[in-house]
Amino acid sequence: MSRRSHDRSAECRAFAVDAAAVAEARDSLHDETTARSLADVFSALCDPTRLQILTALSATELCVCDLAAVTGSSQSAVSHQLRVLRDRNLVAYRRDGKRAVYRLADDHVRVLLSQALEHVAEERA
Amino acid sequence: MSRRSHDRSAECRAFAVDAAAVAEARDSLHDETTARSLADVFSALCDPTRLQILTALSATELCVCDLAAVTGSSQSAVSHQLRVLRDRNLVAYRRDGKRAVYRLADDHVRVLLSQALEHVAEERA
């Protein structure tokens, strides 16, 4: 514990290089629950199967069975993923007899998808 | 293997309920490389530590050491995450002596963050 200023190889320095910038950046961080919700939203979007589901639902509303057909996944897998998307408020659904017909919950999803699409298109230039 | 039409409990039906909707949705899906890139972008955004990094960089550019201070993570962890963000073209950096100063790569990141933020704010109403 002696020689305090020399034994922090992996810790980097305890004090910041640019204290002002660190303070400014720290203030800009979201509170914990907001940060958690943000991560949840993006977590819902990071799986290829869920992205396919959302892209499909951008075009038209679909029941679970048809979503399975569109994505090429099993009905069970789709149902599990829809549960995630429902919990994140990214999709909504209505019952139609024995079927459950899903649709996008709001337009934020479309914007998120289109922005990400723009990004990947741009970096290919 | 007989009784072909009765033993597909988990497979759901092989033909779609709403063939037209399925065809329309299927056409709207992105090609495989685009889908992969989209998933990569959102995968980069779904980790709390990386979200903190990007939020911090929305305010000001920062070196690795200061990012570690802002996020409360180790320098190694931040460096690993920055590698992910670099590979996804979400951040860029310049060398300044021994330091590496990182910044957001483009404005798509800001839009993505703000849209997700709007979404989580809205569903709390």
Added chain:
DNA sequence: CTGTCGTGTGAACGTCTGCTCATACGTTCA
């Protein structure tokens, strides 16, 4: 009622992921 359909769900399992630890590399300064 009985059987089938469409869907939801829990357990199990293999894979992916993000962390720590240790170490290496390039830069700066004495």
Added chain:
DNA sequence: TGAACGTATGAGCAGACGTTCACACGACAG
């Protein structure tokens, strides 16, 4: 040149994740 600094990276490990499998449940037809 040698030491400290800032950063990058690989190995290893614990936990999260997505799938399959098996099954339960409500709705509808016969």
